Amino acid sequence: MSAKAEIEIIERYCKGCSICVEFCPTKVLEMDAFVVKVANADACIACNQCELRCPDFAIKVHKL
Amino acid sequence: MAYDYEKHIRAGKLPHIWCPGCGHGIAMKGLIRALDTCGLEKNNTAIVSGIGCASRLPGYMDYNTLHTAHGRAAAFATGVKMSKPEMNVIVVGGDGDGTAIGGNHFIHACRRNIDMTYVILNNYIYGMTGGQFSPCTPTGHKASTTVYGNPDPIFDISKLAIGAGATFVARTTAFHATQIDKLIAEGIKHKGMAIIEVLDDCPTTYGRRNKFRSVVDMMKRLKEIAVPVAAASKMTAEQLEGKVLTGVLYKEDKPEYTEQYAQVIERAKGA
Numbered sequence: 534m535s536a537k538a539e540i541e542i543i544e545r546y547c548k549g550c551s552i553c554v555e556f557c558p559t560k561v562l563e564m565d566a567f568v569v570k571v572a573n574a575d576a577c578i579a580c581n582q583c584e585l586r587c588p589d590f591a592i593k594v595h596k597l
Numbered sequence: 598m599a600y601d602y603e604k605h606i607r608a609g610k611l612p613h614i615w616c617p618g619c620g621h622g623i624a625m626k627g628l629i630r631a632l633d634t635c636g637l638e639k640n641n642t643a644i645v646s647g648i649g650c651a652s653r654l655p656g657y658m659d660y661n662t663l664h665t666a667h668g669r670a671a672a673f674a675t676g677v678k679m680s681k682p683e684m685n686v687i688v689v690g691g692d693g694d695g696t697a698i699g700g701n702h703f704i705h706a707c708r709r710n711i712d713m714t715y716v717i718l719n720n721y722i723y724g725m726t727g728g729q730f731s732p733c734t735p736t737g738h739k740a741s742t743t744v745y746g747n748p749d750p751i752f753d754i755s756k757l758a759i760g761a762g763a764t765f766v767a768r769t770t771a772f773h774a775t776q777i778d779k780l781i782a783e784g785i786k787h788k789g790m791a792i793i794e795v796l797d798d799c800p801t802t803y804g805r806r807n808k809f810r811s812v813v814d815m816m817k818r819l820k821e822i823a824v825p826v827a828a829a830s831k832m833t834a835e836q837l838e839g840k841v842l843t844g845v846l847y848k849e850d851k852p853e854y855t856e857q858y859a860q861v862i863e864r865a866k867g868a
């Protein structure tokens with residue numbers, strides 16, 4: 534499967550709440566020492582759930 | 598391209614001050630999308646608040662903003678709307694600000710049916726000052742001032758707004774992100790007082806005292822308690838135990854206050 538979106542993380546804004554990790558339906562994201570990282574880019578279905586629920590404006594979903 | 602939130606935010610204001618996982622940021626994103634959907638012009642829109650973590654929200658917004666006294670947002674917003682009825686007036690504030698110290702202003706703004714959109718972020722607590730109980734802290738739950746469990750019954754903000762005379766009342770949660778902007782947009786389009794209650798999470802002062810060990814636990818709780826109004830009509834009282842209704846709870850067309858007041862001015866001129 535190929536990624537349907539490119540995920541951009543603005544590390545300076547991320548407060549490591551892990552909301553995006555928990556509610557991503559395809560487990561694209563992972564926590565890495567209190568900042569989120571893209572661990573499984575290919576699985577992204579571009580559903581936008583992570584961006585919608587990030588309270589910190591720290592994650593952007595760029596549809597491909 | 599991802600959604601451009603920063604076009605609506607004052608330059609250099611991010612990251613915001615809210616704690617990790619605080620739902621106020623999710624609500625702010627919803628408000629931005631709603632302003633966008635409705636095409637509101639920055640120069641013709643005022644966003645007004647009182648005091649509290651929730652009330653910090655307008656300070657981030659690149660609009661006309663008014664950060665006022667605790668509990669007084671509705672009063673200042675009424676002043677703005679009366680002097681400039683053509684302006685879009687949005688109020689943002691917390692459960693403490695709007696229903697404790699500001700309860701009086703809240704109910705009378707509802708009663709007047711003045712054309713504004715009041716987004717109330719109900720995180721069940723006074724977040725900013727360290728977690729004192731608010732009129733919305735659930736009975737039995739713990740706050741810094743109710744360490745043995747809160748004996749008080751709660752204010753149901755939406756019911757309070759309907760009872761007081763608001764003509765558009767809706768509720769959602771910080772988990773239901775896309776519903777936030779849909780309901781705020783409907784509220785903005787409605788002529789009259791629109792109340793949008795967003796059930797929110799304060800992991801720092803409410804969650805940790807009430808056995809929500811993480812932000813995610815709090816978000817899951819919001820997901821679980823919400824029942825859309827349409828679904829609720831098919832559920833038994835037992836099934837609805839501990840749930841809250843979401844969606845548009847009340848809508849009515851009634852004369853709007855600034856229009857009524859304009860008529861008073863006309864009558865006075867003729868007298």
Ligand SMILES: Cc1ncc(C[n+]2csc(CCOP(=O)(O)OP(=O)(O)O)c2C)c(N)n1
Nearest residue numbers: 649650651667691692693694722723724725
């Ligand atoms: C006149 C006055 N009384 C009390 C305070 C202290 N105070 C500041 S914020 C706040 C409560 C805020 O709670 P809420 O509106 O629910 O916002 P939250 O922080 O939970 O988002 C209180 C009591 C104040 N600033 N001014």
Ligand code: SF4
Nearest residue numbers: 557577578580581583
């Ligand atoms: S867009 Fe959807 S699938 Fe892709 S990372 Fe975000 S939540 Fe996961």
Ligand code: SF4
Nearest residue numbers: 547548550551553587
């Ligand atoms: S939701 Fe936002 S702030 Fe929270 S971990 Fe994900 S990117 Fe970071």
Ligand code: SF4
Nearest residue numbers: 615616619650724799
């Ligand atoms: S204290 Fe609570 S309401 Fe205030 S910023 Fe922190 S989590 Fe949000």
Ligand SMILES: [Mg+2]
Nearest residue numbers: 691692722724
């Ligand atoms: Mg509060």
